Amino acid sequence: MNGYDDADLRAAAEAGIRAPSMHNSQPWRFRMRDGAIEILADPARRLRTADRSGWAVRMACGAATFNARLALAVRGRPAEVSLLPHTAKPETLARLDPGPDRPPASAERELFAAIPHRHSNRSPFRPDPVPPAARKQLIEAARDEGAWLDLLVGMTALTGFAQIATSAERVLRRDAGYQAELAAWTHADGAPDGVPAEAGAPLPQPYDLLPQRIFGDRPRPAGVDYEPEPLVGILGVAGDLPIDHLTAGQALQKLLLTATSAGLSASMMSQPVEVVAARDQLRRSLGRSGFPQMTLRIGFGEPVGPASRRGVDDVLDARESPQSA
Structure with missing residues (x-):
């Protein structure tokens, strides 16, 4: 071979x-x-x-x-x-x-x-529900890679999640260093990394159900609600060691590609996972023995362009010889 x-x-x-x-x-x-x-x-x-x-x-x-x-x-x-x-x-x-x-x-x-x-799509999705067959495909995609995916059903579960996510977002917004770092990775078009300001969600309103990171100052059209009943998925794995994070990353990507193949859009909301207290609360609310590693919005969105990437030559390392192992 x-x-x-x-x-x-x-x-x-x-x-x-x-x-x-x-x-x-x-x-x-x-x-x-x-x-x-x-x-x-x-x-x-x-x-x-x-x-x-x-x-x-x-x-x-x-x-x-x-x-x-x-x-x-x-x-x-x-x-x-x-x-x-x-x-x-x-x-x-x-x-x-x-x-x-x-x-x-x-x-x-x-x-x-x-x-x-x-592509991550942070704009509001259309109200069309995600069909049961597509939901099943997403759950199976996560399971194939050793993870689990819980899709929240009903406004009770969704409202409970929204409270956890909003609380986590408040914690992060009070962290001046966190916000400075977020601003440093928000760029104008043409940068090879970071998030273009225009790729961010429209500016949030107090009545929104789910929190959004603020990458720019794009206004929302008057009278437009931001997904009053979105489909939220919570991806998790059994453990919380570095190897489990890698497993979750592979499962996340298979899930995202499966969604893309089905004509769906998605964006990630990691705030409830980044804040330890929020993640513990989220874990208890699911009744799961494993650890949430990512939360997502999933639905039918209007097409968006890709975020920039560095060139391949910028990410290739020289070969490592056996003597240096």
Whole structure:
């Protein structure tokens, strides 16, 4: 069985950089080592205030790992995935070793085709309900990657979640360092990273059910409510160790690509997960033994453009020789 080559590495990285990350910080790097492809955290891109623990970096790199897996699979060179293979090197988060060559499955082709069309959509979604069949697909996508997805049903559950999320947002808005970091990652169009101001949600109103991060000052049309009854999903896994965050990141990306393939839009609301007290309250409200790792809005949205990405050459590391291992 031959190792991966430079063309495989580049294809994996091209797909990997399309993964989501907090504030579009893109905290990943890709490297070839002994015929395998490694996904590494980029410590220079970790959000020092919002992500003190490195949770968001691991989620992002897990999502990038899933995209890289798809890219290799559609090339007929599927990967065997190891998470945290080098415990002595905490920046190395995942390793993709070549598995037996085989033609790609139709599901892999479909998810890979969705990668360039998956964009966070922070604008209000249409009131059309997400069909039961699509909801089932989303739940199964998370389960396939070792996670669970709870879709909130009914206004009682939704209102309870909204109270938790709003409380978490208030905590974060009172944190001057957090808000300064958010502003630093809000850019004008053309920047290779961060969130374009125009890609943010319209300015919130006091009567909105769910909180939104403020990335810009886009006004809302008069008389327009912001999703009075949105579909909210809560993604979680059994544990809360670094390897669990990587697992959750892979599940998140499969869920997002499955949604994209079904014609759905999504955006992430991590505030209830970032604030420890809010996450504990959310966990108790679900009656789950596992740990929530992300919350999402899911629905039918108007098309939005992609956020910018750095070039592939900016995220490729030089090969590591066996002697440096």
